Amino acid sequence: LDLRHPEGRAIFLDLVRHSDIWIESSRPGTYDRLGLDDATVWAANPRLTVVHVSGFGRTGRPERVEAPSFDLIGQAYSGYLSLQGEPDPAPPMRAGTALNDTVTGLAAAAAALMGYISAQRAGRGQAVDVAQYEVFFTLLENLALDYFGPGGGAGPVRAGPCPPPSL
Numbered sequence: 402l403d404l405r406h407p408e409g410r411a412i413f414l415d416l417v418r419h420s421d422i423w424i425e426s427s428r429p430g431t432y433d434r435l436g437l438d439d440a441t442v443w444a445a446n447p448r449l450t451v452v453h454v455s456g457f458g459r460t461g462r463p464e465r466v467e468a469p470s471f472d473l474i475g476q477a478y479s480g481y482l483s484l485q486g487e488p489d490p491a492p493p494m495r496a497g498t499a500l501n502d503t504v505t506g507l508a509a510a511a512a513a514l515m516g517y518i519s520a521q522r523a524g525r526g527q528a529v530d531v532a533q534y535e536v537f538f539t540l541l542e543n544l545a546l547d548y549f550g551p552g553g554g555a556g557p558v559r560a561g562p563c564p565p566p567s568l
Contacts, residue, residue: 404435413437414445421520422513426454429466439528449526450516454509458532470533475501479537484544486559493559501537508536 403409414437417423423442425432432438439451453459456470457478473495476482481501486494512529520526547553 404432404437410436414442417442417445417449420446420449421517422450422452424452424454424509424513426509428469429453429455429459443526447525448520450513450520451526451528452509452513452516452531453528454505454531454533456533458535459530472496472499472501475505475533475537478534480541481537484541484559488559491559501533504540505531505533505536 402413404413442449442451455466456475457465457468459466470478473482476495477493479501482493482495484493485496486492509531512531516527516529
């Protein structure tokens with residue numbers, strides 16, 4: 402569909418009328434500029450769950466929100482990249498696969514299902530904001546506990562191609 406044209410937007414809104422969930426992964430504001438903001442799609446289907454997936458979320462510092470992102474950027478911004486590779490001064494090493502993209506997709510799917518259940522109960526849809534770097538940061542929760550816990554503070558040291566051990 403070419404959403405820049407009225408015919409494409411009309412077809413899209415017709416699809417929305419018959420949908421429960423819409424997951425989009427464009428930079429924040431892209432669909433707003435196309436005339437397909439949340440209010441417009443909810444006018445077509447008030448029970449629609451809208452999941453917005455982006456690198457840095459839809460709110461916050463404009464220079465960050467509007468920045469493009471992909472797996473490696475999410476790894477770096479979340480702090481994950483600093484944990485992989487040989488000790489300093491060697492450069493960090495990225496994960497061997499597009500792990501951040503995969504985990505973010507799983508989080509978006511879970512968010513969509515929770516939104517769908519909520520819409521079934523409440524009778525109205527909602528928007529869910531999934532930020533790639535935040536999803537990946539949640540995978541580091543044990544490291545935060547180690548750092549801020551008793552005796553913590555030094556943080557993990559890179560020790561090769563394997564993730565750092567967690568207590």
